[in-house]
Amino acid sequence: MLSIALNASGIRTTTACDGASALSAARCFRPDLAIVDLRMPDMDGQLLLNRLLESHPTLLTILLHQKSADRSRPVVDAEPGGWLVKPFSIEDAMSRVRKLMRDNGMDHESLCAVVSVGDLVLDEEHLRVWRGNDQIGLTPTEFALLRFFVRNPGRALGIREILGRVWHYDYTGHSSQVRLYVSYLRRRIDDGRDPMIHTLRRTGYILKPSRGFANPNDDPAMRGARPTATPSTARATR
Template structure:
């Protein structure tokens, strides 16, 4: 089974396109991200999801972000919070930080800057995930170094093969459809070739197996999964 070392991010914003953008970029980076559109939903998700970090809009339809943060702190969680808001006044910035926020970013923003700030807050808080390795049986993938090993042997992959393997390992033992794989790995940039997933999986299998126990399995009518078969 893949070892889940993903950062858990909760994005709270009542503008769905912003929340979805931040969550999508975070997922592409390998994080586990969920969204909430109200303060009430955010509090509920924080309890169930237990995030490592929260992006929190100050202007929500049912309560402001300060109230959400107060409720989170009252529940006993010390999760880091980065405010994301259209308010750009100095007083709001100071209030956000003095009320327990860890950083403050004003809309409009560059999502790359937001991700950089989130990583910095995670490092300062000691919540950065130190284990970057994904493993399935004797197969390992290090997301920091991008090194892939099968047993003691290094496996050399193309960038696309690496992204395909990483996606399969992150989601193991979930069976992934061809559409899911195509959307995540190629993002529809596949030159119109309908069999691009099958070809990539075939190439990846040849490199990974090489006389060893097969780890990538086809589930007929559904898609692919990477896992060790139980005998």
């Protein structure tokens, strides 16, 4: 699921189901980033990490670690990407990948931290949101949901897709959570304004610029908010 989502965003990926396959893929694919699970069927994650770094010293890494009862972590050097504790949401994992690549000088439009749709601006780096000149406070779940909408503007998003991307992958709650949090978002960004979040009957939701928004460059909240990017290819392996 993570690989599919990253590929769709413009970050080319390859996957490997065990350590031996990962080493082979790294030789052929030469990735910029490796997402390594510490638990694999044929090799300890620490050993795989050491071997990957021997042949690719500048390789960026994110380690996957299963959350335990005492919340302890194995003593493994996870720099510079750190840890991603399972279960995680696909959107949170993608946010971590984008930040790590940005912090290490990679430049691609899909990695931009500041994203806008009409007069709605979302700053993923600093967890801030504006609608026009108004800054809007959101809870972590509201922010994650809005981030998914903003990074997929004009696309019909089904309730199951939203649930699978924004909530962690083994979440067993009901899809009514999506409807509930969409209602929260509407109160934050749409109340008293031209609405941007629209319900698609029997489908889900879609985020579109407000009808009154003409040119993003004319809005003061947008000036200097969107960094430019030179298209390039960022590669990752999991």
